[in-house]
Amino acid sequence: MKNIFTIVFLLIAGCLCAQDDLMKELEQNQKPEINYVTQTFKGTRIINGQSVETKGKGELEFIFSHRFDKISTGPYQVWGLDGYPAVRLGLEYGITDRLGVGIGRNFYYNNKMEDLYLRYKIARQSTGAKSFPVTITGIGTMMYQPYPNATDAANNSVPLPSTSDRLSYVAELLIARKFSSKFSAQIAPTFVHRNAVDKSLENNDDIAIAFGGRFKFTRSLSLIGEYYSRMNVHANSPYYNSVGAGLDIETGGHVFQLIFTNSLGLNPNTIVTQTDTKPGDLRFGFNITRTFQLAKRK
């Protein structure tokens, strides 16, 4: 009699937990998968410099970066809004989810520069079946300085630079980790080579290490910060390390970044080599990006 009760009890218990057991069975049948970490940063720029992010395949991003004059110019200049701005207009396209290409036109008064870069995500941070602690992206940039052209050179009686003298190159290795859904950090060794420099003030080759981070405090708002530490500063260098902090606002296809920085640099060359104001002497600026999906994913 007693064992019949036991059997009945077991059968009832079996029915009650059948769905949980079924769920366990389902989970056991599933193959272990790799979970790649996404959105380490919201955009392809942290402040002035690049982030590890790449555009998705077939995505075209338009980036409009604008830096006003120094806040220290005071109320007559509306704290820099009236002064000469530094502007970069750029486009970046995702050839694959990991490979991107970008172009940009930078101008600040007479300082004009064109940049062209390739960006490749070498490794992706992941958990699960394959675990990797960081995302690594390599970026190679080539820059061309169109100023001065023949007319400018004649008017200002300066020698006309050769094509080679107008070129500079930057190699960056960006290493970032998304520590949590809120906090991400990045470190980026940066190497800059310029073919022609004023050797009394500048190096042909500069090395800097960039530090960047973001703290996401709501789903659409993040605090962002960035600092470039130059490793081999020329003894007579009139330039400073670039620093920046700001607010990152993400809406549908846009990312707005409101920024305070001492740098006019909007490409890795000028950030490292031509930041001409002290870290405390800031300017206001913004980056606006708009993403278009040109090719469908499927």
Next chain:
Amino acid sequence: MEISYVFKNNYSLMKKILLIAVGIAVAFLTQAQKFTSDKTYVKFFSDASIEDITAENTKSSSIFNEATGDVVFSIPIKEFEFDKSLMKEHFNEKYMETEQFPKSTFQGKISGYQPSGTGEQKATAIGKMTIHGVTQDVQIPGTMTNANGVLTMKAKFMVKLVDYKIKIPQLLWTNIAEEVEVTVEFNYKPL
């Protein structure tokens, strides 16, 4: 000789063996009537003023026990594919918080389905649906078809985002409907 002696003199051992035998029989019985998902398709469609959004997922899994009607579904959220990369990112990062809640599940029973029946049958799945970490009791009407041992389950239903605490950021509200239409189609083969 020795074994029967043991049985005669050890009532509790016999009881245990009997229990194990019944247990194994029950296990075999239910095993034979289980179906596992072969091809899966989950789609959701959000109809909004500015932009219609569609996403499809073919990486789900399910087990259905024909004898008891018990059924479970597991849908990996990051496998929803969109037309635009950015939509997928926002879906995972902002709405579904996929890192925290990687899967949506359903655990319940299917009623109204006769294993012996033929053709398309009306059936209802009754149970608990978990989306975005929030569990709700639901009843989902659908159809079941059993053709030559291949079982097909189909359903179309609405999911209210507010029921599962899926928040739409203020800046974005015009982009996303407050209710999305979910279509599921699962093909099963015997396990």
